[in-house]
Amino acid sequence: MLERILIVCIGNICRSPCAQTLMSETLSRGNPGLKIDSAGLEAQVGLPMEPTARAVLLEHRHRPPEHRARQLDGTMLRQADLVLVMERRHVDGIYRIVPEARGKTFLLGKWQGELEIRDPFRRDRPAFEQAYRQIRTAVEAWAVHLGH
Template identity: 85%
Template structure:
């Protein structure tokens, strides 16, 4: 049974906390409680969610998480039942940290022809909007496949 989902990006201030918020909303429609966390491969530890990423969530009527960026570690990967990443290269990084994460680590965009979600950090607002749309579509597809 799926109890813990971990969503990973690089800095843990844009994409993964956005995906975490959207996944919590999507899975809350079901009857089960799934714990959803996020972390970064090179996290900007302690920072809140990036302001533009937060604003985009708010504008689309979502509730951004109370968030402090945290660094990914092996224990997080071992405890997760499903690990979702934004880019293919993140999968290799995860396997180097925890080889046992094979078989439970996938692209968030898996159901969109293995789509990667590019990092909008330090880019213009349109990059954040694009990342949001891709994340929303990917999360909805995962929610369907997870039975929510």
């Protein structure tokens, strides 16, 4: 049984906190002990969620928690039962930190043909909307796969 899910991107201000919000809303209903966190491979520690990413979540009636970017470290990876990333290159970055994370690290878009979710940072609003839609679809697919 899963106790900890860790969602990883680069900066931990757009994609991973969005996915964390959606995953928490989707999976925590039937599993109050499940902990869902996010972190970044190159996080600017302490930054809040990117304003456009937060606005898109709010407009879709989600309730993002107060967020501060966190730097990914080996302890987080070792404690996680499942690690979900946005792009294939993130998998390599995780394996460099904790090689034993193999077997529990997957693309968030795994069930959409190994879809990579592009970073909307410093792009226009449609890029944030597209990332949101892809993340929402991927989270729904993971929920089905995990039996929720």
